[in-house]
Amino acid sequence: NAGVTQTPKFRVLKTGQSMTLLCAQDMNHEYMYWYRQDPGMGLRLIHYSVGEGTTAKGEVPDGYNVSRLKKQNFLLGLESAAPSQTSVYFCASSYSGQVSPYNEQFFGPGTRLTVL
């Protein structure tokens, strides 16, 4: 049981380049999330998904797109990277959006992205 995995672990981009971050979970969770973590800012929600085929905007969605074609995968795309997108990106998943004993979020190990 791998939990939540993220690919890649590290990436360096030049301004204007594009890339996709992959998140996968093997816990059959309905909800998945993408956060970015910046020093002194805590975690900020970029986009989230409440189920296969659905996505929604979080607190800081500009410059990012997401897709949830399969329940176990949640992709985060940067179409034209900017230096302001230099950050550590975390994916998370949770069992259900409703209150249940299982609704804490499980986090992946993170992707460290640098945009030059």
Place this chain on the structure above:
Amino acid sequence: AQSVAQPEDQVNVAEGNPLTVKCTYSVSGNPYLFWYVQYPNRGLQFLLKYITGDNLVKGSYGFEAEFNKSQTSFHLKKPSALVSDSALYFCAVRDMNSGYSTLTFGKGTMLLVSP
């Protein structure tokens, strides 16, 4: 809207002493409250949560947290700190009346436990 504040950027404590990491929240309805810990170069790990019931919640690694509705606080505590507890701690809140399960995180508090 929901928000959470962690008033201390860093907490320093000697090993063996009790520790407290503070958290206050704001929600329009009743809160669900969580504490997560992040070790260097790792993702966040769930420590404990308050949904309803007893105001004192016990979690992993000997941590506990006290929910205080009148003070809108959910402080993290441990009776005897270990050097291995040194990490970044995040408080998070969800409004029970919100229609979706997104959490709002605080900015984090770095806990440093000295030998």
